[in-house]
Amino acid sequence: MLCVAPDGCDAQPRRGPSPELPEVSGVADRESLLIAFRLQVGGCSLFGSPFYSELMQKAYDDVEAGGRVGELLATWQGDPVRGFLPLRLFGAVHDHVLAGHAPELARYYPTAGGRADADAAWPAFEAVVAQYAADIAPRLEHFPQTNEVRRCAGLLGGFLEIAERTALPLRHYALGPHTWGDRSSPVGISTDWSGAEPCMSARIEIESRAGCDLAPRRIDDHDDARVLESFVWADQPDRLEELRAAIELAKQDPPRVEEARARDWLPAELAAPAKGLCRVVFHSSLWLYLERDEQNEIRDMLTQQGARATRDQPLAWLRHEDGAVAGTVEIRLTRWPGGEERLLGMGHPHGRRVKWHGR
Ligand SMILES: C[S@@+](CC[C@H](N)C(=O)[O-])C[C@H]1O[C@@H](n2cnc3c(N)ncnc32)[C@H](O)[C@@H]1O
Incomplete structure (x- = not known):
């Protein structure tokens, strides 16, 4: 499985000049x-x-x-x-x-x-x-960078759903009564899971990972890592602890995260040959930051790529984003060939709860 994540893991050094932020006009009234x-x-x-x-x-x-x-x-x-x-x-x-x-x-x-x-x-x-x-x-010129480790719970359900046939034990997860991954991992992701059981028997194998962000942070630099920590709400120390643990773990095997706007970064990533791999484009808590034209461009790009997808080289789009019901997120998956879209589950924006619909 090849995973590409616009607004990746905020784990790599900055390169070159910052891409511009969305257009703003005038002083805030x-x-x-x-x-x-x-x-x-x-x-x-x-x-x-x-x-x-x-x-x-x-x-x-x-x-x-x-x-x-x-x-x-x-x-x-x-x-x-x-x-x-x-x-x-x-x-x-x-x-x-x-x-x-x-x-x-x-x-x-x-x-x-x-x-x-x-x-x-x-x-x-x-x-x-x-x-x-x-x-x-x-x-104040920089976007909030609230990196919430527990959002991985719902995303994992999606990855399991996509994978089913491939495998890589990543980390330890507790999805309510279901556990997954390496129990000795320093990062334990625990969520209140209800509804259908995720595809616990699916084996996930990650061939490569890459991501982009407007301002990736250097997690090996204290000051830069602290920027990520600073967005955790100050009376939720459990979230801070998890983020710090995840940062320590990510330092051992940092993914490639490039400084780029999602719509500029995705085309080359999607164009790379991936025969025998399922390419998974995933994001969480990104969509609401994008201007409408960037959202449309990304959707069109994936639809066009999807039209070329084959059973040998499928494409999946997994997202953990704000839902239609205020205060909830939806975990949605679109898979090509075919382009079938499903609402896999709904949950809490910080991953504290997931209600899984599954198939
Ligand atoms: C709320 S954080 C989410 C971080 C992480 N995905 C999570 O769910 O915890 C949103 C991130 O999106 C990045 N971002 C905003 N607009 C972007 C764009 N157009 N392209 C790539 N990244 C963007 C921001 O820099 C920020 O790091």
């Missing part, structure tokens, strides 16, 4: 900023981060009152809702906490050993924003 924070207040609360939800509310109040946070964000260019500006800001501040630059705020960040308390944290948060404004501003 205050109303859009407020909407962006209001959405995050709800999102954090919905997905188990009451501390961030409360802090987001305080940031909202600050923007409304024209405080320090509002001042810092007032010159940001673009759409703060589609650009997830609050997550960029909170990631940048968290980075300072994890780097040990913000001991007062760290007292309230569980990921730094503190006790979550949004009321007590807010003055310290504001102080970090004021003190490090010059460092934080450039960080």
